[in-house]
Each structure stands twice: as structure tokens, then as C-alpha cells.
Amino acid sequence: MSFDLECRNLTKRFGGTTAVDDVSFDVPSGSFFSILGPSGCGKTTIMRMIAGFLEPSSGDILIRGKSVLDVSPNKRPVNMVFQHLALFPMMNIAENIGYGLRRQGMAKAQIAVKVDEALDRIGLPGIGTRKIDELSGGQKQRVAIARCMVLEPDVLLLDEPLGALDLKLRERMKVELKALQAAFDTTFVYITHDQSEALVMSDTIAVMNEGRFEQMGSGRDLYYRPASAFVAGFVGDSNRWAGRVERAEGNVMQVRTESGLSMRASAHDRAMGVGDAAQIFVRPEAIRISTAADDLAHFDNHLSGRVTNLLFNGAASRIVVAADAEEIEVNLPQSGEFAALSEGDAVHIGWAGDQGNCFAAGSAP
Amino acid sequence: MKSGARLGLMLLLAPLLLWLILLILIPHVDMFLVSLRERVGVGEYRISLANYLTFFQEPLYLWTFLRTAVMSILATLITLLIAFPVSYFIAKIARGRSRSALFLLCLVPFWVSELVRTFGWMILLRETGIISNLLQWAGLVSGPVEMLYNDAAIMVGLVYTSMLFMVVPLVTTLESLPDEVIEAGYDLGGTNTSVMREIVIPHAAPGIVSGSIVVFMLSLGNYLTPTMLGGKDSLWFTELIYSQFIVRFNWELGAAFGFMLLLLSSLIVWGMLRLTGQTLERTMG
Numbered sequence: 229m230s231f232d233l234e235c236r237n238l239t240k241r242f243g244g245t246t247a248v249d250d251v252s253f254d255v256p257s258g259s260f261f262s263i264l265g266p267s268g269c270g271k272t273t274i275m276r277m278i279a280g281f282l283e284p285s286s287g288d289i290l291i292r293g294k295s296v297l298d299v300s301p302n303k304r305p306v307n308m309v310f311q312h313l314a315l316f317p318m319m320n321i322a323e324n325i326g327y328g329l330r331r332q333g334m335a336k337a338q339i340a341v342k343v344d345e346a347l348d349r350i351g352l353p354g355i356g357t358r359k360i361d362e363l364s365g366g367q368k369q370r371v372a373i374a375r376c377m378v379l380e381p382d383v384l385l386l387d388e389p390l391g392a393l394d395l396k397l398r399e400r401m402k403v404e405l406k407a408l409q410a411a412f413d414t415t416f417v418y419i420t421h422d423q424s425e426a427l428v429m430s431d432t433i434a435v436m437n438e439g440r441f442e443q444m445g446s447g448r449d450l451y452y453r454p455a456s457a458f459v460a461g462f463v464g465d466s467n468r469w470a471g472r473v474e475r476a477e478g479n480v481m482q483v484r485t486e487s488g489l490s491m492r493a494s495a496h497d498r499a500m501g502v503g504d505a506a507q508i509f510v511r512p513e514a515i516r517i518s519t520a521a522d523d524l525a526h527f528d529n530h531l532s533g534r535v536t537n538l539l540f541n542g543a544a545s546r547i548v549v550a551a552d553a554e555e556i557e558v559n560l561p562q563s564g565e566f567a568a569l570s571e572g573d574a575v576h577i578g579w580a581g582d583q584g585n586c587f588a589a590g591s592a593p
Numbered sequence: 594m595k596s597g598a599r600l601g602l603m604l605l606l607a608p609l610l611l612w613l614i615l616l617i618l619i620p621h622v623d624m625f626l627v628s629l630r631e632r633v634g635v636g637e638y639r640i641s642l643a644n645y646l647t648f649f650q651e652p653l654y655l656w657t658f659l660r661t662a663v664m665s666i667l668a669t670l671i672t673l674l675i676a677f678p679v680s681y682f683i684a685k686i687a688r689g690r691s692r693s694a695l696f697l698l699c700l701v702p703f704w705v706s707e708l709v710r711t712f713g714w715m716i717l718l719r720e721t722g723i724i725s726n727l728l729q730w731a732g733l734v735s736g737p738v739e740m741l742y743n744d745a746a747i748m749v750g751l752v753y754t755s756m757l758f759m760v761v762p763l764v765t766t767l768e769s770l771p772d773e774v775i776e777a778g779y780d781l782g783g784t785n786t787s788v789m790r791e792i793v794i795p796h797a798a799p800g801i802v803s804g805s806i807v808v809f810m811l812s813l814g815n816y817l818t819p820t821m822l823g824g825k826d827s828l829w830f831t832e833l834i835y836s837q838f839i840v841r842f843n844w845e846l847g848a849a850f851g852f853m854l855l856l857l858s859s860l861i862v863w864g865m866l867r868l869t870g871q872t873l874e875r876t877m878g
Contacts, residue, residue: 279780301779314777318795327791331782379781 231293232257232415233278233306233383238287240273247273249439250287255383255417255432260409262418262426265436266462271419274436275385278417279308291382302331307376308385312392313368315360321347321371322356328379346374349411365393366401370408377412386418390425402428423463427451435459453496457507457587466509467556470589473504481586483508487553492528493584505589512546513559514583517566517575524578531556535573549577628848644849654833658853661830662861664744665812668751669805672759675752676804680763681793685772699760707754711821714750715741718822742824750818755811759804766800767793802871806862813858830854 233255240248248270255261263271276282278289280301288295296304307328316324325346326339334342347353350370355363363371369389376384386405390398406429409416420426426433427447434444435458443455454460461468471485479494483506493508500506516524524530533551545560547569558577560566569575631643648654683695702710717723718740728734740746770793778788794801819829834854837847866873 279776281776281779301776302782302784308777308780310773310777312771312773314771314773316774316777316792318792327778327783328781331784331787375781 230257231255232291233261233417234288234290234293235274235278236288236290238274238277238289239285240270240277240282241285246439248277248284251436251439251441252287253434253441253444255415257415258413259431260406260416260418260429262420262430262433263436264420264423264426264433264463267421269436270439271421271436272387275308275387275417275419278383279306279385280304305382306385307379307381308387309372309376309389311387311389313372313389315368315372315375317360319360320356321358321360321363324360324371325356325375325378327375332379342378346378349377350374350408366397366404369393369401370404373405373408377414381414383415383417384412386416388420388422390420390422398425405429427463435462437462454509454585457509457589460507460509460585460587464511465557466511467515468510469508469554471506471508473500473502473506473586476500476502480581481506483586485554489531489552489554491584492581493586494582495586496582498587500586500588507587507589509585509587510579510583512557515556515558515577515579517547517549517558517560517577519575521576524576527578528581529584530576530578532574532576535569535571535575538569538571547575549575551577624848624851627844628852630845632845644846645853647846648849648853654850657828657833658830658857660828661813662857664747665751665809666861668748668755668812669809671748672752672755672808673801673805676756676759676763677797677801680760680767683760684764684767685770685775696760696764699757702753703757707817710754711750711818714746714753714822718746718749741822742827744823744827747819747823747827747829750822751812751815754815754818755808758807758811762800762804762807763797766797770796798869798871802866802869805865809862809865810858813854 231254234253236252238248238251239246251270251274253261263274265271273282277284280296280299284297289297291305296306316327319327322340322343325343329339329342343356344353347356350373352367352370355367360368360371372389373384390401390405393401402425405416405418409429418426418429427450430447432444433447433450435442435450437458443450443459445453445455450459450463454463460466469483469485469489469491471483471489473481474484474490475482476495479496481493481495481500482490483493484490485508491508493506493510516527518524521530521532531549531551531554533549533556535547536550536555537548539546539548539557543562546557547560547566549556549558556577560569628644629640629642630638631641633639679699683692683699687695715722719725720737720739720741722740724740725734725738728738729736774796775788775792778792783791814831816829816831816835819827820832823829830850831854834847834850837843837850841847
């Protein structure tokens with residue numbers, strides 16, 4: 229496999245704080261790579277180092293196998309789509325897209341052809357003479373990408389470009405971005421704090437926290453097999469408990485929570501033993517709900533309680549169940565069989581032990 | 594309700610209208626009428642354009658005006674050249690406290706009256722002044738050097754007096770340019786000069802234009818600096834007006850000169866706006 233971008237032991241310190249701490253990763257050619265993390269985790273710093281606006285304290289950045297540390301930002305074969313897009317307001321759209329080509333000294337006629345091609349590619353033919361502020365948010369987005377893509381960069385960096393859009397448009401742009409990436413067949417490196425953006429678009433996601441990569445893998449890996457308590461808490465929603473391991477049989481842990489609840493969870497090959505402080509994460513959709521206790525008898529964990537809250541959200545509707553001094557969020561099945569449920573109703577809930585992810589207690593968001 | 598709102602609007606507008614009418618409109622109308630009077634005998638006047646004709650027929654007056662205009666344009670250009678890097682540094686490179694400190698440093702000299710500031714330059718530049726003494730002490734010159742009373746001294750004074758009026762609009766417009774737009778310029782292959790030329794300067798154009806208009810008008814209408822640093826024979830147009838009013842007691846000609854200054858300077862500003870493709874609306878908006 230060939231890599232368009234390789235970062236080796238990348239470190240960046242600002243004064244006494246370490247923003248990026250010994251991060252290494254490779255991005256295969258033509259793939260969509262995301263760095264996902266909360267704000268302040270150092271993801272923007274990585275991006276700016278790749279673009280060349282910041283110099284790493286140590287480590288190396290290679291693009292197509294060549295170190296670019298000595299290359300200034302305007303000479304690097306990477307381009308960046310900025311958070312607020314940074315289109316040039318003093319130029320029209322064609323001039324914006326042609327800017328980089330003009331800088332390369334390309335002939336005017338050829339620039340015009342390339343710009344038209346790019347506008348066709350992003351599905352906005354014939355808008356070249358318009359002004360930037362005449363475009364909608366989504367159109368600006370596409371122009372910003374086209375402005376980079378005409379330069380045929382080896383790697384395109386995207387710095388939370390969907391952040392400024394409204395929800396509906398953001399949903400659509402996710403699909404569109406992925407399609408554009410396939411159309412241009414270019415390596416995209418995307419940073420975001422929005423897990424759904426990362427999950428929907430990426431081939432590989434790196435979850436970042438406090439300057440380090442917590443886990444790198446496909447969206448599915450991160451969601452179902454989080455490698456750390458941070459990833460389990462950050463990607464997707466979870467019910468979480470803190471407790472102590474009372475019994476350990478292979479991967480199966482019997483944990484008693486601080487409030488006295490006893491439950492089974494899986495350590496998924498992480499080394500844990502009796503007496504360890506543990507954190508357990510269970511996804512709301514992994515929990516079954518029933519009106520009869522017998523239906524749930526085959527699960528390792530079952531509880532009875534009352535509905536204290538109904539959170540209607542269409543297909544993603546949830547209830548909050550109070551059981552044994554715990555509040556547990558449970559997804560309602562989409563079949564609609566519990567549509568008539570109301571607050572105060574008695575319900576039984578249960579889930580399989582291996583749906584609970586058990587981690588040695590550490591920091592979690 | 595409606596009449597109440599109307600009364601409120603009138604009250605709000607009243608100070609502005611009073612100011613415009615009492616201090617701008619009436620004096621100018623009066624001045625214009627004075628400028629149209631021609632003295633034909635003792636205490637006898639008639640309406641004519643004779644005073645304006647005098648302006649165009651006497652080469653000294655016309656040349657003085659041209660000289661004033663050219664020097665003012667030059668002063669504007671020099672001010673712009675010095676103020677632009679300063680403003681860019683304050684707006685885009687300096688951060689946090691050092692930014693406000695630098696801005697304050699630009700402001701501080703203007704807490705002192707223009708007269709005192711100009712005296713400061715005289716202390717530096719005169720024959721027995723600090724620079725002259727320093728040069729003599731260093732052995733670079735054998736005798737005292739007079740640096741006052743020439744065009745260069747006037748220019749230094751004008752640029753110094755005008756600096757703030759250029760820095761403020763420039764800092765404001767440059768601050769409104771997001772850093773990421775500049776970075777995008779570099780990211781897409783721009784060099785320092787091309788980013789400056791294609792992104793920063795076009796963005797700052799309204800600030801450049803409004804700063805330049807203010808500085809040009811201030812220089813053109815400056816009386817103190819040219820007189821003090823350039824001496825009595827500095828041939829500044831405002832001095833001509835002053836001498837007509839005060840020395841010659843020829844109010845009619847003085848008023849005509851005043852109107853010519855207003856007219857011609859407006860013409861120059863208009864011409865410059867046309868030349869640079871800017872409009873007054875964009876500059877002020």
C-alpha cells in the first residue's frame with residue numbers, strides 16, 4: 229500500500245504545554261482519514277503542521293514519501309479547506325478558483341478551461357462571474373473545495389468545514405463530501421469534533437484526546453470495539469457506570485457499581501482482575517425493553533424499573549428508566565410496539581454481558 | 594403615537610441640523626456671497642466674478658495652489674507608505690497586550706496639541722537644535738546646520754501630524770480581514786508579495802481610500818505646520834487665504850480663495866476615487 233501522508237512521532241509544544249504528543253499515523257492514497265476529538269485536543273495543531281503554518285517541535289511529516297518539513301506552506305503539495313472556508317471576498321468565483329493556478333503561472337486561457345471543469349465537477353456550472361456573497365452555504369463549501377482541487381494536491385486538508393452550516397445542510401454535505409472525494413480520487417484528511425461527520429465519511433478515524441491518538445480504526449471498530457474508556461464515551465452515546473470488579477472469568481467481568489448494582493460486562497481482551505476499579509459503557513440501543521420479565525430471562529443483566537422520561541426523537545426515540553437508584557437510557561425499538569409507553573409505566577430491561585464494555589478506570593470525558 | 598415618534602425623530606435630528614445649518618451652511622453661504630462682491634469704490638460693491646478671475650490670472654496664486662496640492666498628495670503617499678506596515682503589524686502580527694500598547698503609542702502624541710508637537714520638531718531641526726548639535730558633536734559637520742524652513746521639513750511635519758488619521762482606518766479594515774483568508778492565500782501558492790497585492794491590499798482598499806482622503810484634506814488645509822516648519826515663504830495656499838483676510842484685509846479675495854480650495858480639493862478627491870475605481874459609498878460604508 230502506498231501512503232500519501234505519513235506522520236512520524238509528531239510532537240508540538242507551546243511553551244510548557246504539549247499540544248501534540250508523539251503522534252504517528254499513515255494515510256493510504258485515496259482514502260478518507262478523519263481525526264476526531266473534542267476542541268483543544270490538538271487536532272487543529274496537527275492540521276496546521278501538515279499545511280506548514282506551524283513547525284513541529286519534533287517528528288517528521290512525509291508526503292508521498294518525501295519529508296516536507298523544509299517546504300514552506302505555499303510550496304507544499306497539500307491544500308486546506310478552512311473552517312470558515314476563507315474564500316477571497318474581493319474576487320469572484322472564477323477568480324477564487326483560478327487563484328492557485330494564476331500563482332503557478334498558468335496561461336489565462338488554460339486557467340479558464342480548468343476553472344470551468346472544476347465548476348462542472350462540483351455541479352455549479354456557469355456561476356464563475358458571481359460574487360462570493362451571492363452563494364449559499366453549501367455552494368460556498370463546494371467552491372472552497374474546488375479552489376483547492378484545481379491544484380491537484382496530493383492531500384486535501386479539511387478543518388471542520390461543515391461547522392458553520394445548519395443541520396439539514398450539514399447532513400447533505402456529508403454525503404456530498406464523500407462523493408466529491410471519490411470523484412476527485414484524492415486523499416482527504418478531515419478534522420472534526422462531530423462524531424457523526426467522522427463516522428459517515430471516513431475510511432479511517434483517529435480519535436484524539438489531549439494530544440494523543442486514543443484509537444485508530446474504522447467507524448465500526450470505534451463504535452463497537454472502543455479501545456479506551458475515552459473512545460467509548462466520546463463516540464456514540466452510552467450509559468456509563470463506575471464500579472469495582474468482583475469476579476473475573478476470562479473476559480466476563482462481574483462488576484458492582486458505586487450505587488450497588490451488580491452487572492456483567494466484557495473486558496474484550498483487556499487485562500483486568502478482581503478488585504480493579506472499572507468503568508462500564510452500555511449503548512442505549514443494546515438494551516432490550518419488555519413488559520414481561522420472562523422475555524428477558526436469557527440476558528445476563530436484567531432490571532425492573534419505571535419510565536421517568538420519554539425522549540421522543542422519531543426513529544431515535546429513547547426512554548429513561550429508573551431502576552435501583554440508577555437512571556438508564558434505553559432506545560425504543562423502531563417497530564413502534566412501545567409507542568404507547570408513558571411516564572410512570574413499569575418496564576423490564578435487559579442486555580447481554582458482552583454488550584457492556586468494561587475498562588480499567590481512567591479518565592473519561 | 595405616530596406624532597410622538599415624529600417629535601422624537603425631530604429632537605434627535607435637531608442637534609445635527611443645528612450644527613449643519615449654523616456652522617456649515619450659513620457661514621459658507623455668507624462666504625460665497627462675500628466672494629462674489631467686487632469693490633468698485635470706497636464702500637461700493639457690485640456682484641461679479643472678478644475675485645475668481647484674479648485667482649486664475651495671477652500665476653502666483655495658481656502655482657501656490659498647485660504646489661500645495663502636489664505636496665499634500667506626496668504627504669498622503671508617504672503617510673500611507675509608513676502607516677501601512679505599521680497598521681499591518683498592529684492588526685495582524687501583534688497579539689493581545691502588545692497590540693493595544695502599540696495602538697496606544699500611535700495615539701499618545703495626539704494628546705498633545707499640534708502646536709506643541711510642531712515646536713517639538715523645531716527643537717529637533719533648528720540650527721541650534723538637537724540634531725544639528727549631535728552632528729557637530731559627532732564631527733560629521735563643521736558648523737551648525739539649519740534643517741528648518743524647507744520643503745522637507747514641511748513634509749516631515751505633515752506626515753507626522755497625519756499619521757494617526759491613516760493608521761486608525763487601516764487598522765480597522767485590516768482587523769476585519771480574517772487570518773485564515775491570508776493563510777488560504779499562502780496555502781494556495783501565494784508569495785508574500787502576491788498575497789499582499791491580491792488579498793490584503795484589495796481588502797484594505799476602503800481603509801486606504803478613507804485614510805488618504807482625510808490625510809489629503811488635513812494636509813491641504815493645514816496652516817500651522819507649513820508656516821512653522823516652512824517659514825513665512827513656504828507658499829502654502831492656506832497662508833495666502835490668511836494673508837488676504839488678516840494682512841490685506843481683502844475679505845472678498847480671501848473668500849474666493851477659500852471657495853477655490855474647497856472646489857479644487859473636492860475635484861482632486863473625486864479624480865483620485867475615479868482613478869482607483871473606488872466609490873465614496875464603499876469607503877464610508
